[in-house]
Structures are given as C-alpha cells and as structure tokens.
Amino acid sequence: MNLIESIAIIGGKLGEPAKMPCYTGQSMPNTTCKRGSELVQNKESVCSMCYASRGHYMTSNVQNRLWERWEALTMAHEDGRLNEYELAFSKVLLEYVASYRPEYFRWFDSGDLQGGWHIESIERIINMTEKEGAQICHWLPTHENKIVINYAKKNNKPKNLIIRVSQDMINKIDDDIKRIIDVGLGASVVCTKDKLKDMLNECRKKKITAAICTAKYNPDGTESGRNKCGPCKLCWNPNIQVIIYPKH
Numbered sequence: 001m002n003l004i005e006s007i008a009i010i011g012g013k014l015g016e017p018a019k020m021p022c023y024t025g026q027s028m029p030n031t032t033c034k035r036g037s038e039l040v041q042n043k044e045s046v047c048s049m050c051y052a053s054r055g056h057y058m059t060s061n062v063q064n065r066l067w068e069r070w071e072a073l074t075m076a077h078e079d080g081r082l083n084e085y086e087l088a089f090s091k092v093l094l095e096y097v098a099s100y101r102p103e104y105f106r107w108f109d110s111g112d113l114q115g116g117w118h119i120e121s122i123e124r125i126i127n128m129t130e131k132e133g134a135q136i137c138h139w140l141p142t143h144e145n146k147i148v149i150n151y152a153k154k155n156n157k158p159k160n161l162i163i164r165v166s167q168d169m170i171n172k173i174d175d176d177i178k179r180i181i182d183v184g185l186g187a188s189v190v191c192t193k194d195k196l197k198d199m200l201n202e203c204r205k206k207k208i209t210a211a212i213c214t215a216k217y218n219p220d221g222t223e224s225g226r227n228k229c230g231p232c233k234l235c236w237n238p239n240i241q242v243i244i245y246p247k248h
Ligand code: SF4
Pocket: 212, 213, 214, 215, 228, 229, 230, 232, 233, 234, 235, 236, 243
C-alpha cells in the first residue's frame, strides 16, 4: 500500500492548522459528535459555541472533506476493515512526520470519538507507528468522558497519548475531576477572560496542576497578539493535568 492509496483509505490528507505546531487527523463534522450533539442544546455548554460550527468549517469544501473522513472510518468499522484503515493511517502519519514537521499530532480538531472501539483503534495506530521507531506525541481532546475513563481503567494507555476530557460547561470544572486524573487522563476547561485566574486557583486548591493557554490572551485577559501556539506544547504535556482555555 503506497502513500496515495493510504490517504484514499483514510478519506483524505491530514489537516495542517496554521496556528498549531502539529498535524491533525480524523477530523469529522461536529454533527457526528455523540455527547456534543446533546450538549450543544445547552447555552452554557462549551459545545454551544463550537468553532467547528461556523466560518471556514461550514464551507462546502471543508464539510465534504470532513464527511469523507467520517465515512472512511465508520465504513471501515462497520465492514470489518479497521485493520486496513489502521495500517493506512499509521503509514500516512509516519510519512508526514518524517517528511514535514515535528512529532506532534492532534486527533479531532472537529468531531469526537465514535465509541469504545474507536479509542482502541487509535491505540493500535499509535502502537504501529511506535513499532516503526517514530516518537510522536498525541493529544486527543474529547467530551466522551465515559468512553475514555472506561478505556483508561481497562487498558495500558500509551504514555505518549495525552487524552484531555473537555469539561462540558463554560467556567466550570467537574466536581468529580479527580476521577479523570486518577485514571491517568488530563482535562481542559474553557473560561471567560475574567475567570481565568479564579480557575487556576480552584485547580491549585484541588491540588491539580493547571496552566492557562496564552495563544490568544494573557492570563490577565489582555490580548497576547499571537493567536497561535508558537513554541508552546502544553496541551501535550502530561504533567499539566488541566489546561484552561480562554473563551474566544
Ligand atoms: S496551551 Fe499551548 S499548545 Fe495548547 S493550544 Fe494553547 S498555546 Fe497551543
């Protein structure tokens, strides 16, 4: 299977976000998010302001590409061809990392896990690339808390897979956050600019290591003027248990 065939099997090329130091993969339409489709009904939820439901993401070109990726994954699952899909994905990942950029990868800049089978499939892809000697750091944000907690309890999560459970509501961290941390997962929370420091203090009180993302705003709420990650790789840092993102 060559690179072109592999790209066709996984439904298209990997994404290259200009703002982040990584490639992205398996981005799918946000209407396929299972928990997200329920959360979006609640105006206090992070999903109600999802960036993937506006602007560039809603153009027909981008939507077509997202649906092609979703179809490639879900058909491979339904037809019992996940093996072939995983092999193709690992090949694309290895080629991209070897040819173009540093070894950082983000799963889903749009969309989410489709089931327990999906996170297990991702683990197999990561293990395939490891076997080939690649050292890739993976960041996987998700609202599918039950799926990933279950997965982390039953499996030895690869050390280079940083799963962050996105907290559902703006300005609110789950009372049960320790349940996530205790199984080796990370988290993220979105806060309005005036609540960034309060959230940092709340995390400290709970003895959770946390950091504020400064891509767009400084911790005091003023504009950073960067609007990109630059050298920051905090989202991939397993020692930072919670990342606090300012609400845009
Ligand atoms: S915390 Fe750092 S790596 Fe994560 S999104 Fe913000 S700037 Fe980028």
